[in-house]
Amino acid sequence: MAHERLSARQYMILGFVAVCAPLGDTCLSRGMTRLPPITLAHPATLIAAVFTPWIAVGIALLIGFFASYLTALSWADLTYVLPATAFGNVIVALLSRFWLQEPISLERWTGILLITLGVGFVAQGPSLTERPTDGEQSFSPSKEPAVQLEQEQLR
Amino acid sequence: MIIPYPAPQPGVWAATAMIAAIVLTSTAGEVLTAAAMKSIGDLDEIRAHSGLKGAIRAVLTCPLFFAGVSFLALAFFALLFALNHLNLSLVAPASASLTLVTNAIAAKFFLKENVDRRRWTAAVLVCIGVYLLAH
Helix, strand or coil: CCCCCCCHHHHHHHHHHHHHHHHHHHHHHHHHHCCCCCCCCCCHHHHHHCCCHHHHHHHHHHHHHHHHHHHHHHHCCHHHHHHHHHHHHHHHHHHHHHCCCCCCCHHHHHHHHHHHHHHHHHHHCCCCCCCCCCHHHHCCCCCHHHHHHHHHHHC | CCCCCCCCCCCHHHHHHHHHHHHHHHHHHHHHHHHHHHHHCCHHHHHHHHHHHHHHHHHHCCHHHHHHHHHHHHHHHHHHHHHHHCCHHHHHHHHHHHHHHHHHHHHHHCCCCCCCHHHHHHHHHHHHHHHHHHC
């Protein structure tokens, strides 16, 4: 199946998708664990949580993620974009290993390997499902002459 | 100053319900958003023709987009709620890995995406990988 390769700019947008999501989630987690337990009886406390610094930074990063995610979805399949999101976890794990010098267990190295393999699998395939836009594309080339011949015989 | 406050851990069923709520709402949100973006067309091309304002207008005037964002907002608050009651080491891997598989299923049936063997393999590999990495 012939398909257009993504441009460098499109790969950069997928990179933004990958990096902003896990960083934003980490900020949210850090912010939420510092708050007292929130119950459904007082939902307004969830709204107040949005204005605490870590959660605000997390939300800013997630807005950046969402803008690039929407752009990516406009030219690629959901099942193509989602593994890119998951690859962000690998980037964060590698950053924490080589930048923050945090140890990574064998279990996590296995996780990194599996995600990288999965992303590699998807990235090699087409980024967008090809859909026939008009009637003529729904016929295979080998069938077309037969159809034309039948129509000529009918005339 | 905010003092860390350890929350009591809820039971298995409550934890399952919290994670299921995140998975279902985020799958619905992502599929609806993807459908919206496909109906709008290539945002890069729209921006090239009618500028950033035109691209933002194209997104904000699409009703499907608002349906998707509503579900994503529900998923976001379900995540905040769950993070307040459960450990991140449970919520993050469980919801992220399950969402990958439910999204692949939903993309095949609702978006009619060509989820071939390559993409199924990738969804399962990434699902296990995310679980191992975030656990």
